[in-house]
Amino acid sequence: MIKAGIYGATGYAGAELIKILSSHSEVEVLFAASKTYAGMDLNSIHPDAPNILLQDTEKADLHQADIVFLCLPSSKGMSIVVDALQAGVKVIDLSADFRLNDAIEFKNWYGTSHVAPDLLSEAVYGLSEANRSKLVGAKLIANPGCYPTSVLLPIWPLIINSILDNSRPIIVDSKSGVSGAGRSPKQHLHFVEVSGNFQPYKIGRVHRHVPEMEQQLSNWGSSIPELIFTPHLLPVPRGILSTIYLPIKPGHKEHDIRAIFSKTFSDEPFIKLLPSGQNASLAHVLHSNICVFGVNLTRDTLIITSAIDNLVKGAAGQAVQNMNIMYGFTETCGLK
Numbered sequence: 001m002i003k004a005g006i007y008g009a010t011g012y013a014g015a016e017l018i019k020i021l022s023s024h025s026e027v028e029v030l031f032a033a034s035k036t037y038a039g040m041d042l043n044s045i046h047p048d049a050p051n052i053l054l055q056d057t058e059k060a061d062l063h064q065a066d067i068v069f070l071c072l073p074s075s076k077g078m079s080i081v082v083d084a085l086q087a088g089v090k091v092i093d094l095s096a097d098f099r100l101n102d103a104i105e106f107k108n109w110y111g112t113s114h115v116a117p118d119l120l121s122e123a124v125y126g127l128s129e130a131n132r133s134k135l136v137g138a139k140l141i142a143n144p145g146c147y148p149t150s151v152l153l154p155i156w157p158l159i160i161n162s163i164l165d166n167s168r169p170i171i172v173d174s175k176s177g178v179s180g181a182g183r184s185p186k187q188h189l190h191f192v193e194v195s196g197n198f199q200p201y202k203i204g205r206v207h208r209h210v211p212e213m214e215q216q217l218s219n220w221g222s223s224i225p226e227l228i229f230t231p232h233l234l235p236v237p238r239g240i241l242s243t244i245y246l247p248i249k250p251g252h253k254e255h256d257i258r259a260i261f262s263k264t265f266s267d268e269p270f271i272k273l274l275p276s277g278q279n280a281s282l283a284h285v286l287h288s289n290i291c292v293f294g295v296n297l298t299r300d301t302l303i304i305t306s307a308i309d310n311l312v313k314g315a316a317g318q319a320v321q322n323m324n325i326m327y328g329f330t331e332t333c334g335l336k
C-alpha cells in the first residue's frame with residue numbers, strides 16, 4: 001500500500017478524489033488537508049464522501065506520504081510541490097501550475113510569477129492515453145484541465161495521422177456543468193443566475209485552456225490548425241460536452257477516420273467510440289472515468305462530440321489513472 005496525502009480535500013475535485021481513493025486497493029489516505037475546515041469530518045461537508053478527519057494544511061505530514069495530490073486553486077500549491085519533490089514525495093497536481101512548459105506564458109495567462117520554473121520541463125502532462133509511457137515512474141504529473149481532456153483526446157489520433165487541413169481552424173464549442181468552476185461562491189454561479197439559463201463566456205482565444213491545448217497539439221504535429229474555443233456554462237452540476245469542428249484534408253471518408261479511432265483506442269478501458277449515427281451525451285459518462293466520442297463527417301469538416309465527467313475523467317479520475325500508471329498498478333484500479 002502507498003500512502004497518499006490530499007491538499008484541497010474539501011473542494012469538488014479533492015472530495016471526488018478521496019471518494020475514489022477510499023476504494024483503491026493499493027492506496028491508504030494518509031491525510032486530507034484543509035485550511036478552513038481542519039478538525040471537521042469530510043462527510044460533514046460532503047455527505048457522500050468517506051468519514052475522514054480533515055487536518056490543517058500547514059500541519060499535514062508531507063514527509064510520511066509517498067504521493068500527494070494538489071487539488072488547490074492555481075498558484076496556491078506551488079511551494080508544496082517544491083517541498084514534496086525535495087522530500088522525495090511524488091506529486092500529481094490537479095491545478096494548472098505545471099501544465100504550461102514556459103514560465104513567461106504561465107505569467108501571461110495566470111497573472112503571477114511561477115515559483116519553480118525549473119520544474120516545468122520535468123512535469124509530465126497527464127493526458128493518460130496519449131502520454132502513458134512518459135507517466136511510468138514520473139515524479140511530477142500535471143493533470144490536464146477538464147475542457148482540454150474532452151478536446152485533446154479525440155484530436156490526438158487525427159494529428160498524429162496527418163488528417164487535418166492546417167489552413168482552416170479547429171473550432172471547439174464546449175459546455176460545462178457548474179462544478180467546473182469550483183466550490184467557492186461567485187455571484188455568476190448562484191442558483192438563480194445559472195438555473196434555466198445558458199451562456200457562453202471567454203469566447204474565441206481568451207480562455208486559459210487555449211494555450212494548454214495548443215501546447216499539446218504542437219507536441220503532436222509540427223504544423224497545427226489555429227484553435228478557436230468557446231466554453232459555455234451549462235445549468236447542471238457536472239459534466240462536459242464538447243462539439244469539435246475539425247478541418248479534414250480532402251479525400252477522407254468517415255469509415256477511414258473511424259478506423260483510425262478504432263486502432264488508437266481499441267484497447268483503452270476509458271475511451272468509448274460510439275457507433276455511426278450516435279453522439280456523446282452527459283448521460284454516457286456521469287460519475288465515470290469514461291470519455292465517449294461520436295464521429296460525424298460533413299463534407300470536409302469532421303464534427304466530433306466528446307463527453308466526460310469534469311470531476312472524474314476531467315480531474316480526480318484521470319489523476320488516479322495517472323497514479324496507477326506512475327506506480328505500475330492496474331490502470332483501472334479504483335476506477336471501475
Ligand SMILES: NC(=O)c1ccc[n+]([C@@H]2O[C@H](COP(=O)([O-])OP(=O)(O)OC[C@H]3O[C@@H](n4cnc5c(N)ncnc54)[C@H](OP(=O)(O)O)[C@@H]3O)[C@@H](O)[C@H]2O)c1
Pocket residue numbers: 007008009010011012013014033034035036037057070071072073074076094095096144145146179180181182183184310311314315
Ligand atoms: N472542478 C473541476 O471540474 C476541475 C477540473 C480539472 C481541474 N480542476 C482544478 O483542480 C483544482 C481544484 O478545483 P476544485 O474545482 O476542486 O476547486 P474548489 O472546489 O474551489 O476547491 C479548492 C479547495 O482548495 C482550498 N482553497 C481555496 N482557496 C485556497 C487558498 N487561497 N489557499 C489554499 N487553499 C485554498 C479550499 O479548501 P479549504 O478551504 O478547505 O482548504 C477549496 O475547497 C483547481 O486548480 C482547478 O482548476 C478542477
